[in-house]
Amino acid sequence: MTSKRELEIYLHIPFCVKKCFYCDFLSAPADEETRTAYLEALMREVRERAGDYRNYRVVSVFVGGGTPSAVSEELMAKLLKTLREGFEIAPDAEITIEVNPNTADKEKLYCYRESGVNRLSIGLQSADDGELAAIGRVHTFAQFLETYQNARDCGFSNVNVDVMSALPGQTVEKYLHTLDAVLTLKVPPEHISSYSLILEEGTRLYEMVSQGKLCLPDEESDRRMYELTGRILKKAGYARYEISNYAKEGFECRHNCGYWTRREYLGLGVGAASLIGNHRFKNNDSLQEYLKDPLGQRIEEQELSVKEEMEEFMFLGLRLTKGVSADRFMQLFGRELEEIYGAVIARYTKAGLLRYKNEGKGERRLALTARGMDVCNTVMAEFLL
Amino acid sequence: MAAIDQGRIRNFCIIAHIDHGKSTLADRIIEKTGLLTSREMQDQVLDNMDLERERGITIKSQAVRTVYRAKDGEEYIFNLIDTPGHVDFNYEVSRSLAACDGAVLVVDAAQGIEAQTLANVYLALDHNLDVFPVINKIDLPSADPRRVIDEIEDVIGIEAQDAPLISAKNGIGIEDVLEQIVAKIPAPSGDPESPLQALIFDSLYDPYKGVIIFCRIMEGRVKKGTKIRMMATGAKEEVVEVGYFGAGQFIPCEELCAGMVGYLTASIKNVKDTAVGDTVTDDERPCAEPLAGYKKVQSMVYCGMYPADGAKYPDLRDALEKLQLNDASLNYEPETSIALGFGFRCGFLGLLHLEIIQERLEREYNLDLVTTAPGVVYKVHKTNGEVTELTNPSNLPDPSEIDYMEEPVVSAEIMVTSEFIGPIMELCQQRRGRYLGMEYIEGVRALLKYELPLNEIIYDFFDALKSRSRGYASFDYDIKGYEESKLVKLDILINHEEVDALSFIVHADSAYERGRKMCEKLKDEIPRHLFEIPIQAAVGGKIIARETVKAMRKDVLAKCYGGDITRKKKLLEKQKEGKKRMRQVGSVEIPQKAFMSVLKLDDK
Numbered sequence: 001m002t003s004k005r006e007l008e009i010y011l012h013i014p015f016c017v018k019k020c021f022y023c024d025f026l027s028a029p030a031d032e033e034t035r036t037a038y039l040e041a042l043m044r045e046v047r048e049r050a051g052d053y054r055n056y057r058v059v060s061v062f063v064g065g066g067t068p069s070a071v072s073e074e075l076m077a078k079l080l081k082t083l084r085e086g087f088e089i090a091p092d093a094e095i096t097i098e099v100n101p102n103t104a105d106k107e108k109l110y111c112y113r114e115s116g117v118n119r120l121s122i123g124l125q126s127a128d129d130g131e132l133a134a135i136g137r138v139h140t141f142a143q144f145l146e147t148y149q150n151a152r153d154c155g156f157s158n159v160n161v162d163v164m165s166a167l168p169g170q171t172v173e174k175y176l177h178t179l180d181a182v183l184t185l186k187v188p189p190e191h192i193s194s195y196s197l198i199l200e201e202g203t204r205l206y207e208m209v210s211q212g213k214l215c216l217p218d219e220e221s222d223r224r225m226y227e228l229t230g231r232i233l234k235k236a237g238y239a240r241y242e243i244s245n246y247a248k249e250g251f252e253c254r255h256n257c258g259y260w261t262r263r264e265y266l267g268l269g270v271g272a273a274s275l276i277g278n279h280r281f282k283n284n285d286s287l288q289e290y291l292k293d294p295l296g297q298r299i300e301e302q303e304l305s306v307k308e309e310m311e312e313f314m315f316l317g318l319r320l321t322k323g324v325s326a327d328r329f330m331q332l333f334g335r336e337l338e339e340i341y342g343a344v345i346a347r348y349t350k351a352g353l354l355r356y357k358n359e360g361k362g363e364r365r366l367a368l369t370a371r372g373m374d375v376c377n378t379v380m381a382e383f384l385l
Numbered sequence: 386m387a388a389i390d391q392g393r394i395r396n397f398c399i400i401a402h403i404d405h406g407k408s409t410l411a412d413r414i415i416e417k418t419g420l421l422t423s424r425e426m427q428d429q430v431l432d433n434m435d436l437e438r439e440r441g442i443t444i445k446s447q448a449v450r451t452v453y454r455a456k457d458g459e460e461y462i463f464n465l466i467d468t469p470g471h472v473d474f475n476y477e478v479s480r481s482l483a484a485c486d487g488a489v490l491v492v493d494a495a496q497g498i499e500a501q502t503l504a505n506v507y508l509a510l511d512h513n514l515d516v517f518p519v520i521n522k523i524d525l526p527s528a529d530p531r532r533v534i535d536e537i538e539d540v541i542g543i544e545a546q547d548a549p550l551i552s553a554k555n556g557i558g559i560e561d562v563l564e565q566i567v568a569k570i571p572a573p574s575g576d577p578e579s580p581l582q583a584l585i586f587d588s589l590y591d592p593y594k595g596v597i598i599f600c601r602i603m604e605g606r607v608k609k610g611t612k613i614r615m616m617a618t619g620a621k622e623e624v625v626e627v628g629y630f631g632a633g634q635f636i637p638c639e640e641l642c643a644g645m646v647g648y649l650t651a652s653i654k655n656v657k658d659t660a661v662g663d664t665v666t667d668d669e670r671p672c673a674e675p676l677a678g679y680k681k682v683q684s685m686v687y688c689g690m691y692p693a694d695g696a697k698y699p700d701l702r703d704a705l706e707k708l709q710l711n712d713a714s715l716n717y718e719p720e721t722s723i724a725l726g727f728g729f730r731c732g733f734l735g736l737l738h739l740e741i742i743q744e745r746l747e748r749e750y751n752l753d754l755v756t757t758a759p760g761v762v763y764k765v766h767k768t769n770g771e772v773t774e775l776t777n778p779s780n781l782p783d784p785s786e787i788d789y790m791e792e793p794v795v796s797a798e799i800m801v802t803s804e805f806i807g808p809i810m811e812l813c814q815q816r817r818g819r820y821l822g823m824e825y826i827e828g829v830r831a832l833l834k835y836e837l838p839l840n841e842i843i844y845d846f847f848d849a850l851k852s853r854s855r856g857y858a859s860f861d862y863d864i865k866g867y868e869e870s871k872l873v874k875l876d877i878l879i880n881h882e883e884v885d886a887l888s889f890i891v892h893a894d895s896a897y898e899r900g901r902k903m904c905e906k907l908k909d910e911i912p913r914h915l916f917e918i919p920i921q922a923a924v925g926g927k928i929i930a931r932e933t934v935k936a937m938r939k940d941v942l943a944k945c946y947g948g949d950i951t952r953k954k955k956l957l958e959k960q961k962e963g964k965k966r967m968r969q970v971g972s973v974e975i976p977q978k979a980f981m982s983v984l985k986l987d988d989k
Contacts, residue, residue, distance in 0.1 A: 010948055196939070196941060198941070198942065219938045219939055220938070222938070222939055223938045223939060226939075243941060259948045259950070265948055267948060271949075272948075273948045273949040273950065273951065274948075275948070275950070280950065280951055282949065282951070300951060302951070311954070312950060312954070315953075315954070315957060316950065351915060353915070373941070374938060374939055374940070374941065375915055375937055375938070375939065375940040375941070376940065376941055376942075377940040377941060377942060377956070377957060377960060378915065378937070378940045378960070380957055381957045381958075381960040381961040381964070382961070384954075384957055384958060384961050
């Protein structure tokens with residue numbers, strides 16, 4: 001059945017042990033009962049929706065949160081089993097689960113493995129316990145080491161570690177120490193995400209910084225951390241393939257790349273977003289509502305116009321270091337890239353923020369330069385028509 | 386309609402300092418004279434523009450005719466002529482006063498006499514009006530009618546012992562006011578058989594009737610078919626309709642005779658032809674002389690107005706055209722700015738007038754505007770003997786061609802309680818004021834007299850005055866004339882490019898200070914770009930101040946959560962939307978409000 005369409009599935013787990021100060025995602029601590037009820041509801045959504053996707057083969061699954069590992073391994077195993085019963089999962093599908101230190105012991109990780117999970121994403125954020133406390137993380141570096149070792153012991157051979165730069169009180173040196181700590185692990189991770197902290201309004205951290213209780217590194221240091229990340233990781237054998245993501249060859253996160261290349265994906269769970277065909281929709285953010293009726297939560301049903309598809313093609317694709325393909329643009333929309341975006345491209349190539357890349361067969365690609373990545377919002381906004 | 390006995394007509398106005406209750410008293414008079422039922426009463430019948438109500442200021446003078454049955458059993462016709470309450474409209478006030486025979490002076494029982502009270506009373510006395518006082522707001526806890534009565538007698542010198550003590554708001558004492566109007570305001574004089582001589586005190590453009598002229602018939606008569614001529618503008622037309630003013634409506638009648646106040650229409654297309662203060666006469670039997678006091682209205686304040694969206698230029702032009710139909714004191718001519726594109730240089734009576742027009746353009750015509758800093762009209766004396774009027778700083782000739790420059794100066798009167806005299810004098814000093822003198826009024830209050838350059842008071846003087854006196858100072862001024870002054874053009878360079886729309890004329894001694902503040906302000910207003918932006922102030926090519934907007938280094942959405950692309954797109958859209966409201970100067974995007982930032986440079 002090679003004619004089946006490829007699909008990615010995202011499962012949202014809106015629970016965590018404690019909300020981190022910088023987090024503006026849909027997540028909060030909850031009791032055992034709520035977690036169970038939610039997983040039941042989620043499994044119901046999985047079962048009920050599955051029928052609509054008979055023509056699809058699932059090429060990646062991502063269980064994100066929140067902290068999915070805050071949920072018991074039995075429930076998680078049941079969820080993944082339900083998923084497999086409803087959907088056709090490709091044998092080589094990438095199946096990732098997000099894990100936080102101090103929430104996953106060996107048993108849990110082993111159970112994930114048994115359920116077919118083949119990629120782990122571990123949230124370290126910093127190797128400095130002081131920094132971890134400052135942003136409200138509930139674990140220490142030592143606990144990360146333990147979780148990481150457990151993962152390797154359980155046979156996970158595709159592991160991502162999340163780190164963060166531009167944290168409150170963080171110096172360039174301290175950040176480099178974190179990077180170094182990750183790179184000198186006995187078996188270093190295959191994938192590293194390094195996010196430069198974005199202060200989001202409404203978060204606890206935002207409040208603390210506004211009140212002057214915490215101080216963020218200046219922009220100069222922030223950019224220096226970002227630059228050094230690229231350089232150091234490159235030396236260590238990781239290539240940057242997206243604004244914040246670095247991987248050893250062949251270990252790029254397939255699921256996330258799907259978002260940037262507009263592969264179809266189905267988001268299940270509270271607040272989860274989907275793109276099917278040229279329809280974007282998502283579930284409502286209310287946990288209470290979701291528990292009552294997991295199937296009745298779809299909002300923002302939107303049919304993308306050609307114009308909107310072009311916009312997405314550009315501002316999503318440009319997140320990737322390889323950028324967007326001009327040929328593909330032509331194929332999809334029947335128009336030359338330059339016919340639509342000539343002026344913007346000219347302006348920003350001249351400013352050194354965009355450049356053309358000619359890959360292998362002479363395929364013309366347009367990508368952000370390193371400097372362009374720093375200010376990508378400014379550039380991407382111009383690709384809105 | 387039978388001829389009305391002149392002896393039963395009372396043409397009067399109400400004068401007051403702002404907020405002393407003029408409009409409320411007008412409402413009560415209309416109510417008590419019973420032309421309208423309470424239900425028909427809008428809260429403030431005379432102010433029928435939304436804008437006026439919100440600002441609490443009467444902009445256009447209007448008139449209303451009511452019938453009062455007095456205690457002597459006779460019916461009297463009251464023509465109440467409303468006057469604008471702001472110094473910007475002093476000329477209009479003077480013409481409205483000229484249409485009256487007397488004035489009711491409203492004074493707040495708590496606040497007593499204020500700067501505008503005096504200015505208005507003197508204006509009324511200048512027009513030989515009989516003025517009688519009314520003490521309003523007597524029900525306020527802080528009311529002190531005795532003190533205010535003494536103050537009126539001492540300071541103004543008019544009899545006030547039997548002034549009605551009223552509360553217009555609560556309808557107390559209104560009968561008393563009505564009786565005094567009958568008793569103290571003289572009936573009009575004038576001979577209905579003389580050649581027509583009518584004073585235009587306002588006009589209004591109506592899309593169906595054309596211009597509606599508000600007038601007071603001084604001599605003679607006018608009716609449908611009379612061929613009239615405006616003596617100053619020379620416009621001639623045949624009268625189509627005459628009538629008087631019901632509350633909020635026009636009521637046609639047979640004819641208007643000497644002593645009456647009413648309106649006439651004559652298929653006139655433009656209010657420019659019916660200038661306030663002009664005399665209407667019978668073209669076939671003209672009067673010998675026009676009425677005294679006509680002045681051509683002159684714009685005192687100019688600014689550039691540009692559509693935020695360049696494509697809306699024709700809309701702006703249409704809107705200005707329409708507004709001008711109703712507002713002869715609004716001037717405009719097309720101009721082009723390198724920074725702002727196509728727009729208009731507009732002339733106004735004053736800053737309030739400017740703000741009102743700006744708001745009307747934005748509100749009634751849905752236009753998004755960029756307005757440049759307002760300036761006054763300077764006189765440039767060139768070395769070749771030529772004298773030009775400068776309304777746009779960009780047009781200042783090369784300094785080598787300038788012999789000297791003059792700027793308009795006003796005589797200002799500021800009423801303030803004695804504790805604030807110090808700070809107010811300091812403010813006037815800062816604004817290059819020339820101290821003329823001070824008079825104490827019953828011990829605790831003083832009337833400060835200054836000469837001030839108009840360009841020092843048009844921006845934020847009133848705000849500064851209020852903030853330095855905890856809101857107690859009141860202020861009034863009159864244009865005195867032109868004086869030679871050491872003026873320079875201050876230019877602003879953004880990223881080394883001169884931004885014409887930000888240039889302004891300033892006194893040489895304040896150039897450095899203003900330039901520095903302007904740079905600081907712009908530094909805050911201009912968002913960071915991908916490159917560093919120097920902001921410089923220069924006089925005659927010499928840089929006198931500089932600030933720098935640092936380059937933007939980081940503008941990233943690091944994480945894109947769970948494929949929620951819509952959320953990310955909204956963020957980008959917001960960013961793009963913000964950019965739309967910017968003006969591109971060279972490679973720099975300048976927010977529209979930055980062009981107004983020169984207005985708010987006062988530190989306090």
